[in-house]
Amino acid sequence: MEKRKSIVNRKSTARPAAKKASAKEGTAKEALRRAIEKAAEPPKAVKAAGEAARKGKRNAKAKAAPAKAAKKEAPAAKKKEALVGLTKQYFKSKDVCRITFRVPRPAAQEAEAASVVGDFNDWRANATPMKRLKDGSFSAIMELPKGKEYRFRYLLDGGRWENDWCADRYEPSPFGGENSVVVC
Numbered sequence: 001m002e003k004r005k006s007i008v009n010r011k012s013t014a015r016p017a018a019k020k021a022s023a024k025e026g027t028a029k030e031a032l033r034r035a036i037e038k039a040a041e042p043p044k045a046v047k048a049a050g051e052a053a054r055k056g057k058r059n060a061k062a063k064a065a066p067a068k069a070a071k072k073e074a075p076a077a078k079k080k081e082a083l084v085g086l087t088k089q090y091f092k093s094k095d096v097c098r099i100t101f102r103v104p105r106p107a108a109q110e111a112e113a114a115s116v117v118g119d120f121n122d123w124r125a126n127a128t129p130m131k132r133l134k135d136g137s138f139s140a141i142m143e144l145p146k147g148k149e150y151r152f153r154y155l156l157d158g159g160r161w162e163n164d165w166c167a168d169r170y171e172p173s174p175f176g177g178e179n180s181v182v183v184c
Contacts, residue, residue, distance in 0.1 A: 085166030086182060096143040097184035103154050103162060105136035111156040114138040118152025118179075125155055144184050151179040 089098040101116045108114065114130040120142065121127035130138035144150060151171060154162040163170065167180035 086164050086168075086180075088182075088184070090146070094143075095146050097146050098141060098143050099182060099184070101130065101140045101142070101152075101154070101164065103130065103138040103156070104165065107154075107162050107165065108136060108138060108156060110136075111138070111160070113158065114154055114156050116140050116142070116152055117155050119150045120144055120152070125158065130154075146184050149181055149183050151181050153179055 085102055085104070087100045087102070089100075091098070103111075103114050114132075115125060116128040116130060117123050117125055128140055128142065130140040132138055138154075152164070154164065156162055161177070163178065164180040164182075168183045169181045170178045171181055173179045
């Protein structure tokens with residue numbers, strides 16, 4: 001009789017462990033689902049959060065409001081927004097980094113001309129003109145040596161300066177304001 005009770009006790013302790021395991025699997029699946037949803041946040045929300053943090057608005061409401069608004073956008077708009085910003089491409093065969101500089105339409109604000117000005121062209125205003133795209137944004141592609149940092153800004157219509165919204169970081173400018181920095 002005693003042997004039988006010990007078997008029953010083992011079974012009763014095994015069942016709650018099985019329930020705990022299935023509960024853990026459920027939470028693991030939930031955690032994975034949440035991580036995938038977070039990774040799929042639209043770039044506009046990320047940019048808005050980055051701008052808010054850069055300007056010192058570190059409260060949760062400033063970050064949450066743009067994220068909610070961005071989730072309501074149409075899928076086609078998300079696809080176009082993904083093309084906005086600074087992008088880098090590295091080559092195995094070359095010691096250069098191809099950088100696509102892009103001024104989005106909201107930053108351009110109906111500008112007629114734009115150029116990239118920075119350390120790589122000795123801050124000459126007309127050295128690197130940008131091409132106007134159909135959607136109203138501007139783009140320029142450059143190949144720069146790897147392993148260096150470059151300070152730059154966008155010059156719109158020959159008089160208005162704009163920073164890149166997706167720069168690697170920002171540094172104070174000796175002329176006031178701040179410069180965008182790209183690290184190759």
